[in-house]
Amino acid sequence: MTIIESLYQYFKACPLLGDNKINIDYLPEKNREYTIDTITGDPVIRKYIRGPALKQYLFAFGSREAYGPDALQNLSNSGFYEQFAKWLDTQTKIKNFPSMENQKPIRIEAQSSGYLFNSDAEMARYQIQCRLIYYEN
Template structure:
């Protein structure tokens, strides 16, 4: 499954390790605790290009989200934004070095593209949900 491959990919992202040595990346669930992470699917037209032999180029849209401490502390809020900058840079470096999620046999990953900057999505008095939007582009062999 693609979502499980993405989860395993993000568990190896180095900038996540700075926050929590036991990296737990959930799927479609973000804990109310701080320094927690989740990957959530986003609806999108999956097929970008279809070939006559049945092969196709596809995309899978998702967000990477986290709950972080938030409030009047400017340095904490700068750290939160800086984390998402580092995350986007690391994903870009991974693409350049062909470090991509391992997908099922008939799927070949082509790239993960960051499609938004990280931003605060849902804010409470002392925490905020931050997220960044991404797309996995991949090749699917026809059957």
């Protein structure tokens, strides 16, 4: 199983997402759904002399949300990402990580606050940048 597949299965169990669909590198224009998008960056944090490495998998977790002049709606959208970041912190504290075959996950975390990425008159994309840190032999 690939790392992105592991993350997909992992986030399907997140209670904050409800029954909303999770996609990979895709969000529809008008429906409320979520996406896991890979981000470029150096995957190696540290290489060890005997071969193993400390690595990271960078990704953005995003959603399409209703958006407009209603402050309560926009507060709810931003509040979701604050809760999502706390959920990731809790998962690291209790050592509940994505299931991985040849890697040992040690941390999953938000690297930014959730933010408005782009919008039109009625819908907006919000996202948060995250990373999964793991050991690989």
